[in-house]
Amino acid sequence: MDTNTKDTVIDVNNVEFLYEETDTAQVLKGITLNVRRGEFLAVLGHNGSGKSTLAKHLNAILVPQTGNVTVEGFDTADENLLYKIRQRVGMVFQNPDNQLVATIVEEDVAFAPENLGVPQAEIKKRVEYALDAVNMTEYKEHAPHMLSGGQKQRIAIAGILAMKPDVLVMDEPTAMLDPVGRREIMETVKKLNREENMTVVMITHFMEEAAEADRVIVMDHGKSIMEGAPKEVFSRVEELKKIGLDVPQTTELCFLLKKSGLDFDANILTIDECVNKVMSVYNSKGGATND
Amino acid sequence: MLKDITLGQYFPGKSFIHNLDPRTKILCIVIYITVIFLIKSFLGYAALAIFTALCVFSSKIPVKFVLRGLKPIMMFVAITALFNLFLTNGRVAWQWGFLTITYEGITLAIFMVLRLFFLVLGTSLLTLTTSPIALTDGIENLLSPLKRIGVPAHELAMMMTIALRFVPTLLEETDKIIKAQTARGADFESGNLISRAKAMIPILIPLFISAFRRADDLAVAMECRCYRGGENRTRLRALKMSYRDGFGFGAIILFTAIIILTNILSGRLGLV
Ligand SMILES: Nc1ncnc2c1ncn2[C@@H]1O[C@H](COP(=O)(O)OP(=O)(O)OP(=O)(O)O)[C@@H](O)[C@H]1O
Numbered sequence A: 001m002d003t004n005t006k007d008t009v010i011d012v013n014n015v016e017f018l019y020e021e022t023d024t025a026q027v028l029k030g031i032t033l034n035v036r037r038g039e040f041l042a043v044l045g046h047n048g049s050g051k052s053t054l055a056k057h058l059n060a061i062l063v064p065q066t067g068n069v070t071v072e073g074f075d076t077a078d079e080n081l082l083y084k085i086r087q088r089v090g091m092v093f094q095n096p097d098n099q100l101v102a103t104i105v106e107e108d109v110a111f112a113p114e115n116l117g118v119p120q121a122e123i124k125k126r127v128e129y130a131l132d133a134v135n136m137t138e139y140k141e142h143a144p145h146m147l148s149g150g151q152k153q154r155i156a157i158a159g160i161l162a163m164k165p166d167v168l169v170m171d172e173p174t175a176m177l178d179p180v181g182r183r184e185i186m187e188t189v190k191k192l193n194r195e196e197n198m199t200v201v202m203i204t205h206f207m208e209e210a211a212e213a214d215r216v217i218v219m220d221h222g223k224s225i226m227e228g229a230p231k232e233v234f235s236r237v238e239e240l241k242k243i244g245l246d247v248p249q250t251t252e253l254c255f256l257l258k259k260s261g262l263d264f265d266a267n268i269l270t271i272d273e274c275v276n277k278v279m280s281v282y283n284s285k286g287g288a289t290n291d
Numbered sequence B: 001m002l003k004d005i006t007l008g009q010y011f012p013g014k015s016f017i018h019n020l021d022p023r024t025k026i027l028c029i030v031i032y033i034t035v036i037f038l039i040k041s042f043l044g045y046a047a048l049a050i051f052t053a054l055c056v057f058s059s060k061i062p063v064k065f066v067l068r069g070l071k072p073i074m075m076f077v078a079i080t081a082l083f084n085l086f087l088t089n090g091r092v093a094w095q096w097g098f099l100t101i102t103y104e105g106i107t108l109a110i111f112m113v114l115r116l117f118f119l120v121l122g123t124s125l126l127t128l129t130t131s132p133i134a135l136t137d138g139i140e141n142l143l144s145p146l147k148r149i150g151v152p153a154h155e156l157a158m159m160m161t162i163a164l165r166f167v168p169t170l171l172e173e174t175d176k177i178i179k180a181q182t183a184r185g186a187d188f189e190s191g192n193l194i195s196r197a198k199a200m201i202p203i204l205i206p207l208f209i210s211a212f213r214r215a216d217d218l219a220v221a222m223e224c225r226c227y228r229g230g231e232n233r234t235r236l237r238a239l240k241m242s243y244r245d246g247f248g249f250g251a252i253i254l255f256t257a258i259i260i261l262t263n264i265l266s267g268r269l270g271l272v
């Protein structure tokens, strides 16, 4: 694995972890990975594979029992660096209701900079910037509990952006949202990644979301077992199925067509790609039989 | 039923009262409550009513909305009034079997009802015109001199903020649980007091479990946002007194003086 330190923001090195001494199996079993600056990284894995546990290691909520995690070169095990690390790696969780602290949107977004002791004038600027980045400026004086799930989750993201982090880690941020909310979050995150050059680590159960990432890591039983571009990872349909994961429907279709002997690759992700491929195969076949 | 709870609800606005510093409002309400318990005559209550009405009108909050805060306490008020009515000794006004009503009891019951009404009106006016954040900031600030003797001012304020933040979320959740249990055939409406109390258990247990889970999540989310107590914390909105607050204090002092005057007057004239 290339560990070009200049481009690595977070380095997870051979980390082992278990919650309680009495537990029989470790939750993380020597996982190694790195997060590169500016990338959109998706983490997949079935329930209980240790994704949330891994996420909590990225900003020193949990500290590895063996191995180490460094953020911009800062070791998460060093207590003195705690707030430096947390400020750099922001975290958004599944349930937006359980992350919002204040009763007014802008007060909530200001929470992190207030904790960091940022001067008042600068807090104001950051709140404006963060609300603008998630497209929620017009709601700044609303009460969060009156907003939709997707809007609440965007406020949660803004609350993290106000810390000016280098990395945005999200643990299944769309799991509790309806399709509209899910779309809103994906668009917000992709925009941040593209326009603000924000490094994004997104844990998700939705293959369609992972397909939009630059790179995908698949976890199983506390280890990273696959890594690569979405196309590469999803083309390994049988391996993924074996560990209980799905692949995007389009990929699955192409995989099945290939298996039945047609000229298909299983590295097709988007619906457009799939349609084009089906049409071209159909045309070439159709041409052959008509002749 | 759950929608009637206006206590702790904020009604955004730009009125004179809304714009007062939260510390002014909190101190004024403390004085107001003390004064309520000092009033000795109907004349005093008339003055109280006029002052309260002026406050409500200058807040520009619909009167209906302010009065809605009284609904949930009706039952409590009625019971208190009955106790005072029947259990006060004095000159007998009416008797039937073991039930006795005295003139003193009647006066005391009316005073009690008025006191409770104005108490709730005053405090709901405070919460209606002050955003929860401003309110807790004000409390934190007023309590901060007590930090030296170990009063956790910041922590208390934070707890209040979070409690207020979760009131609507938990009310919504309670509603959902009630509906879910009703759909499963639970009956909350009929039966005696004990069976009704028992019927609450299937609501309370899931509610508590979810509240603990939320608390856990929130604690982690707050840590992720670098929360580390009140030290070195800055604020988006700093508290600032202005000339308005001078007027506010002036008004409450004038009000107190008038009430003292009514007490003296009614004493002289021998009125109740
Ligand atoms: N606070 C905790 N205390 C003890 N065990 C825990 C704790 N949190 C998680 N675990 C255990 O650790 C294992 C991995 O959990 P983790 O939450 O990391 O999985 P996950 O991949 O995020 O799963 P999911 O997809 O369900 O979110 C599970 O077996 C879980 O029971």
Ligand SMILES: [Mg+2]
Residues within 6 Å of the ligand: A051, A052, A053, A171
């Ligand atoms: Mg998880």
